[in-house]
Amino acid sequence: MRSCEIVGWGTSLPDRIVRFGDEVRYRIVDDLSHLDMLVDAAERALARASVAPDEIDLVLGASAAGVQPIPCTAALVLERLTLTGHAAAFDVNSTCTSFITALDVASRYLEAGDAETILIVSGDVGSRFLNPDQRESYELFSDAGAAVVLKRSSDPQRGVIASAQRTWPASAHDTEIRGGLSRSPAQVYADADPADYLFDMDGRRALLAMMRVLPEFFAAFHERSGVAHDDVALWVPHQASAALGPMLDRLGIPADRRVDEVADFGNMVSASVPFMLARALDAGRVGRGDTVILCGTAAGLTANVLALRL
Incomplete structure (x- = not known):
């Protein structure tokens, strides 16, 4: 057991809805950015956890396609949250399962004592990469953001x-x-x-x-x-x-x-x-x-x- 617990979580979902038959998809509008959505989810997670941005030890970006090639998405999210603090920031990418990989990595940092509070931010704007000629994928994807705040748990049965x-x-x-x-x-x-x-x-x-x-x-x-x-x-x-x-x-x-x-x-x-x-x-x-x-x-x-x- 690698001791950790989720102390806060937040999500961000675009208001724009697209329907394909009975199925519903969410797509961001042109004046909303990928980074806006990630930061929104992160701020909601931090608020729920009652954690200030300067208390974060590590930010893990866990998106399939980042905001830009350099710097990492985690650093861009951190910049929007605070210009001070002491956090490290880097990205983890296993495309669609990036959050699971990031949670695995975060639990190891917490177990080792290298961090006390970790923010994981996931989300993609798949709609901006879709090919209308490939109907199968064009009608499948939604845009969304999600974030969790993890802490080392005092309960050895959690993690x-x-x-x-x-x-x-x-x-x-x-x-x-x-x-x-x-x-x-x-x-x-x-x-x-x-x-x-x-x-x-x-x-x-x-x-x-x-x-x-x-x-x-x-x-x-x-x-x-x-x-x-x-x-x-x-x-x-x-x-x-x-x-x-x-x-x-x-x-x-x-x-x-x-x-x-x-x-x-x-x-x-x-x-x-x-x-x-x-x-x-x-x-x-x-x-x-x-x-x-x-x-x-x-x-x-x-x-x-x-x-x-x-």
Whole structure:
């Protein structure tokens, strides 16, 4: 057990709603920035935790696509929160599961005594990277931000019970944005393929890859961690697509103890897991002493799972 507890959480959701049939998606307007949304979520989390920005020891940015290449998104968020203080700031990126990776990293800093208070900020504006010609992805994504404040817990029964992460590189190009950094920098944009700067996904190939590897990955996690399905109050998976339900069924996760709100919110990329966790906490669906599992898949192909006792 790596001792830590969530003492505050906050979310930010755009007001603009786009409907595709019965499904609802949230998209930011032109005068709202990615950074605005992240800072809004961070300020809400800090207020709920009664923590001042200058009390933060570490800010972890956990977005799939950052605000800009340099500096890191965490530093830009910190700049908006305070110009003083003593915090370090850096980004953690495992695309859609970046929050889970960041929570794993944060718990290790807290356990080691290197930090007392950590802010994790996640969120993406996927709508600004979408290709209208790829209907599957164009109608799937929502924009959102989410943040949590973590502290080392005085209760040894609260914290990260176990975690696992793995990448299958044979599927590295199933989901990608190729342009924008060193592979295709801005100065070559005029001669580059414009599609390289938009989200590109082979949904069928990605799904088949996930179906092949996830059962064994999750079975190994449960065996190694000793966390049984009956121990888990709620599973909070990345809201990847409409295939989420069948995939969770395949993994044997009970329908009454899992979050599946893809139809109402879509794929919020890195904000997906913390946003849904915050909703569950706000609704009282889970609370102190409950074990939750945060999990999901991401580009790479990467899978994450983390068991947290609240």
